[in-house]
Amino acid sequence: MDHPRRDALRRGGALSLLTLVAAAGWLPRGAAAAETWNKGAFETHSLDETMKALGGAPPVPSKDIVFFSTPDIAENGAVVPIGITSNVPKTEAIAILVEKNPNMLAAVFDVPAGTDASLSTRIKMGQTSNVFALVKADGRYYVNSKEIKVTLGGCGG
Amino acid sequence: MADPMKIRAHVVGDATEVKVLMSHEMETGQRKDAQGNTIPAWFIQNVKVMHDDKVVLAAQWGPAVAKNPFLSFKFKGGAKGDKVKITWVDNHNETRTDEATIA
Numbered sequence: 001m002d003h004p005r006r007d008a009l010r011r012g013g014a015l016s017l018l019t020l021v022a023a024a025g026w027l028p029r030g031a032a033a034a035e036t037w038n039k040g041a042f043e044t045h046s047l048d049e050t051m052k053a054l055g056g057a058p059p060v061p062s063k064d065i066v067f068f069s070t071p072d073i074a075e076n077g078a079v080v081p082i083g084i085t086s087n088v089p090k091t092e093a094i095a096i097l098v099e100k101n102p103n104m105l106a107a108v109f110d111v112p113a114g115t116d117a118s119l120s121t122r123i124k125m126g127q128t129s130n131v132f133a134l135v136k137a138d139g140r141y142y143v144n145s146k147e148i149k150v151t152l153g154g155c156g157g
Numbered sequence: 158m159a160d161p162m163k164i165r166a167h168v169v170g171d172a173t174e175v176k177v178l179m180s181h182e183m184e185t186g187q188r189k190d191a192q193g194n195t196i197p198a199w200f201i202q203n204v205k206v207m208h209d210d211k212v213v214l215a216a217q218w219g220p221a222v223a224k225n226p227f228l229s230f231k232f233k234g235g236a237k238g239d240k241v242k243i244t245w246v247d248n249h250n251e252t253r254t255d256e257a258t259i260a
Contacts, residue, residue: 037202042219079223098221102187106221109230115213116172119230122223124185 042105047132050097050105051141059141064088065133067146069120077127077150083120086135086142091117093136099145100129125150164257166241173235173259175206175213177228177243185220200248201226207242208235235259 041053068083095108128149160180186198204216213232244254
């Protein structure tokens with residue numbers, strides 16, 4: 001004997017259970033967005049490793065990447081302003097890397113067409129270090145770096 | 158629920174300048190509390206800025222972004238009265254979306 005109606009009911013039940021679970025927040029709401037977080041890249045410790053995780057060739061040094069409103073000496077490593085402008089044509093993404101942080105990669109920004117390849121944010125630095133601005137443009141990678149001194153005493157050193 | 162973001166968006170020439178200050182602990186996972194236990198990492202992983210239905214900036218962040226993150230950038234287009242919508246998602250899958258009107 002078959003019970004198509006019962007089957008249908010059971011299926012319906014399973015569906016509504018799923019909906020309930022989702023509504024109750026059991027299913028991660030940001031799952032779709034979280035998938036775009038490149039875990040591997042954020043656990044790297046060197047520029048080479050990061051490039052591998054991002055799937056790119058070693059970057060070419062470029063003077064077309066400029067730091068602005070970025071200090072030479074940061075009195076507080078917990079809040080270091082970083083501004084980066086890329087004058088490389090067709091810039092698609094800008095990443096900030098701190099050489100001596102426990103994990104090198106700090107942030108990656110995707111820059112769609114129509115958005116200026118220029119942005120500023122604030123990062124944390126554990127100690128005096130080189131900061132790399134990595135730019136992806138037209139499928140290729142470019143990099144520039146700047147040393148920022150961190151004075152832990154906070155008295156301006 | 159996390160505190161709202163402070164968003165300022167205004168027209169500069171042919172572009173719109175967006176400045177946003179988010180309210181988030183951005184715990185690195187490196188620090189230890191008084192008992193010597195590691196404080197688990199808690200930080201914003203994804204940020205998305207929308208103008209109309211278009212993504213004007215998308216970001217992936219690690220814990221090295223400073224506490225109460227600040228972000229500033231410009232995009233072409235955008236008129237006074239348009240909305241800019243910003244969403245973040247952290248590693249606990251908490252999320253917050255705020256909207257601002259371009260001035």
